[in-house]
Amino acid sequence: MIDDINYEYRTGIGTDIHRLVGGRPLKLGGILIPYEKGLLAHSDGDVALHAMIDAILGATGLGDIGMIFPDTDPQFANIDSKELVLKTKEYIEHKNWEIVNVDITITLEEPKLGQYKAQMKRCIASLLGIDFLNVNVKAKTNEGLGEVGQGLAISAITAVLIRRRLKRTL
Ligand code: MG
Numbered sequence: 001m002i003d004d005i006n007y008e009y010r011t012g013i014g015t016d017i018h019r020l021v022g023g024r025p026l027k028l029g030g031i032l033i034p035y036e037k038g039l040l041a042h043s044d045g046d047v048a049l050h051a052m053i054d055a056i057l058g059a060t061g062l063g064d065i066g067m068i069f070p071d072t073d074p075q076f077a078n079i080d081s082k083e084l085v086l087k088t089k090e091y092i093e094h095k096n097w098e099i100v101n102v103d104i105t106i107t108l109e110e111p112k113l114g115q116y117k118a119q120m121k122r123c124i125a126s127l128l129g130i131d132f133l134n135v136n137v138k139a140k141t142n143e144g145l146g147e148v149g150q151g152l153a154i155s156a157i158t159a160v161l162i163r164r165r166l167k168r169t170l
Contacts, residue, residue: 007163009100010061014054016047017148017155028106028113028154029120029137030082030127035111039154042071046081048104048120048137051158053081053088056099059162060092085127092162100161101134108154113139 024038029048039045053065062068068091069076069084076084089099102124106113113120117137125132142149 006166008166009161009163010059012055012057012059012160012162013158014051014056014058014065014160015155015157016050016054017153018045018047019147019153020151026111027081029104029116030085030123031116031119033111033113033116043069043076043079043084044081047154047156048106048158049081049085049124051156052102052104052124052160053084055102055158055160056088056092056162059160060095060097062092062095082123082127085124089128096164097162098164099128099130100163101130101136102128102158102160103136103138104156104158105138105140106154106156107140107142107148109141109144109149109151113137 018039018041020037021040022037024040026033026035026038027044027046030046039047050065057063057065057068117139120137121132121135125135147153148155
C-alpha cells in the first residue's frame with residue numbers, strides 16, 4: 001500500500017477481569033447477554049470493552065482506563081461502558097489517532113457466546129466508526145482452571161492497531 005508511508009502506526013494491548021455475581025445484568029462487547037449472573041464493577045463491568053479501552057489508550061501512550069475514568073468518580077457509577085468507549089475515541093481523536101482494527105478474546109466458562117459474536121462485532125464497529133471486518137471477537141474457556149475456570153469471573157484481552165497521518169516536513 002503506497003499510502004502506508006504517510007502514517008505512523010502503533011499497537012496496544014489491554015486486559016480486564018471482573019467477578020461474576022448474582023443480581024447483575026451480563027454485558028459483554030456492548031450487548032446484553034441473557035444469563036443468571038453479571039459482572040461486579042463500578043461501571044457495568046463489560047470486560048471486553050474495558051480491555052479494548054486499555055488497549056487503545058496503551059497504543060496512544062495516553063495512560064489507562066483507571067486514569068481517565070476513575071472508579072472512585074460517582075459520574076461513572078453503573079455507566080454503560082459503550083459511553084466510555086465513545087469518550088475514549090473522542091479523547092484519542094483529539095490527538096489525531098484513528099483505530100484500524102481490534103481483536104478481542106473473552107475467556108469464560110459460561111454462557112456460550114457463539115450466537116452473540118456477530119452482534120458484539122457490529123456494536124463495537126459502530127462505536128469505533130470502523131468496518132465490521134476490522135473487529136474480531138473470540139471466546140474461549142479457561143479449561144476449568146483458576147477463578148475464570150471455576151465460573152467465578154470473566155476476563156478479556158484485546159489487541160488494537162491505531163494510526164495517524166504524519167505531517168509532512170518540507
Ligand atoms: Mg474493568
